[in-house]
Amino acid sequence: MKESIGRQRVLIYHPERCTGCKYCEMGCSLQHFGVINFGKSHIRTVFDEKTKELESVVCMHCEDPVCAASCPVEAIVKEEKTGWVKINPMKCIGCKNCIFACPLSVPWFDEDRRVASKCDFCDPVRGGNPICAEYCSPKALEVVTRTKAWSFNEQRYLPGGE
Amino acid sequence: MVTEIEVARSLQTWLNADMGNYSIPRERRINVVIKPASLRKAVKNLVEGYNPRFVTISAIDHGLDIELLYHFSIGGIVATLQATIPKEANEIDTITDMTPAAHFIEREINDLFGVKFRDHPEQRRLVLPGDWPPGDHPLRKPHEGVIPPSARLPVETLLSTGCLTTVSSYVKQRRERVGLPPAPPAVCSEKELLPEFQEIMRQTGFDGKAGYDWGKKKLRYK
Numbered sequence: 001m002k003e004s005i006g007r008q009r010v011l012i013y014h015p016e017r018c019t020g021c022k023y024c025e026m027g028c029s030l031q032h033f034g035v036i037n038f039g040k041s042h043i044r045t046v047f048d049e050k051t052k053e054l055e056s057v058v059c060m061h062c063e064d065p066v067c068a069a070s071c072p073v074e075a076i077v078k079e080e081k082t083g084w085v086k087i088n089p090m091k092c093i094g095c096k097n098c099i100f101a102c103p104l105s106v107p108w109f110d111e112d113r114r115v116a117s118k119c120d121f122c123d124p125v126r127g128g129n130p131i132c133a134e135y136c137s138p139k140a141l142e143v144v145t146r147t148k149a150w151s152f153n154e155q156r157y158l159p160g161g162e
Numbered sequence: 163m164v165t166e167i168e169v170a171r172s173l174q175t176w177l178n179a180d181m182g183n184y185s186i187p188r189e190r191r192i193n194v195v196i197k198p199a200s201l202r203k204a205v206k207n208l209v210e211g212y213n214p215r216f217v218t219i220s221a222i223d224h225g226l227d228i229e230l231l232y233h234f235s236i237g238g239i240v241a242t243l244q245a246t247i248p249k250e251a252n253e254i255d256t257i258t259d260m261t262p263a264a265h266f267i268e269r270e271i272n273d274l275f276g277v278k279f280r281d282h283p284e285q286r287r288l289v290l291p292g293d294w295p296p297g298d299h300p301l302r303k304p305h306e307g308v309i310p311p312s313a314r315l316p317v318e319t320l321l322s323t324g325c326l327t328t329v330s331s332y333v334k335q336r337r338e339r340v341g342l343p344p345a346p347p348a349v350c351s352e353k354e355l356l357p358e359f360q361e362i363m364r365q366t367g368f369d370g371k372a373g374y375d376w377g378k379k380k381l382r383y384k
Binding site: 131136138 | 213214217235262263265
C-alpha cells in the first residue's frame with residue numbers, strides 16, 4: 001500500500017528557482033475559471049517582505065487530509081488511486097471549515113459560487129497534468145512522485161535540512 | 163555562468179544567415195534580430211541549450227510592420243529575439259509547444275494586434291469581450307507608413323522613375339530668361355542614372371522609411 005502511495009504524483013516547489021512571475025496563478029485561474037485573476041487561483045505565490053523570500057502555497061494532497069476530516073457533509077474526497085484531494089462543489093455548503101482546518105489554508109472561498117474551492121491537480125480536464133507546473137518555465141513547480149516529495153520536503157522544512 | 167557573447171555566438175551557430183545583428187546595450191542584456199521563419203529554430207535551440215525562463219512577448223506596431231520581441235532569461239541574462247513581420251503576411255509560428263507559458267501571451271497579442279500565430283492550440287479570444295466586432299483589434303494601427311496621403315504619389319513616382327516635380331510655365335520662363343533650358347536635368351531623362359539614384363535611396367534608408375516595395379515598384383500602402 002505504501003508503495004502505491006509513494007508512486008502518486010504531487011507538486012513540489014523550489015523557491016530558489018522561482019522568480020515570482022505568477023504565471024502559475026494566471027494559468028490556474030485561466031484553466032479553471034476562464035479568467036486571469038489572481039484571486040481565483042488554487043495556487044498562491046507570496047513574497048515575504050521580512051525574509052525577502054518567495055513561497056508558494058500549493059496543495060500537498062495530504063495522505064490524511066484534515067480538510068476532508070473537517071468537512072461536515074463529506075464534500076471533500078481523497079481519491080484512493082491517485083491520492084488527489086478534491087472538493088465536490090455540488091455537496092459543499094460553504095461552511096469554510098476546510099479553510100480553517102488546513103494548516104496551509106489551501107482551500108479558499110469562492111464568493112461567486114458560494115463554495116470552497118481547491119487544487120484538483122487539473123483532473124480530469126488536463127488528465128492530471130497541472131497547468132501551473134507546465135507554465136512555470138524556470139521549473140520552480142515540479143510534478144514528482146510522493147516518495148521524492150517526502151524526501152524533498154523533509155530536507156527543506158524539517159530541522160537539520162538545508 | 164553564461165555570458166552575453168556566448169548566447170550570441172550560440173545563436174549565430176544555430177541560425178547562420180537567419181540571424182541578423184545583435185547588440186548588448188548593457189550588462190546582462192542582449193538583443194538579437196532574427197528572421198521570423200527561423201523563430202522556432204531559435205527558440206528550440208535556446209530551450210534545449212540553455213533551459214531559459216520564458217519572460218514574455220512584446221508586440222510593437224510600426225504601422226507597416228509588427229515587431230515581436232521574445233524575452234528569455236538565461237541565468238539572469240535577458241535575451242530578446244526580435245522578429246519583424248510585415249502586416250501583409252501578419253502570421254508567425256507559435257512557440258506554445260516549446261514554452262507553454264506563451265499560450266495566453268500569444269492569444270492576447272492576437273486579440274490586441276491581430277497577429278495570427280500558426281498552429282496555436284487554442285485560437286480563441288482572451289481579453290476582448292465576446293461581442294467585440296470581429297477583425298477589430300484595439301492596439302493595431304492603420305496599415306500605413308510615415309508619408310502623408312498628399313505626398314504618397316510623388317514619393318512612389320520618385321522612387322520608381324526618379325522624377326518628382328512638374329515645372330510650372332512661370333518657372334520655365336524664368337529659366338529661359340537666364341539662359342537655362344526650360345526643364346532642369348532630371349534623373350528620368352537619362353536611364354543610366356536611375357540605378358545610381360535608387361542605390362542612394364537604399365543607402366539612405368528612405369525606401370524603408372517610406373515603405374516602398376521594390377518588387378511591385380509601389381508603396382506598400384495607398
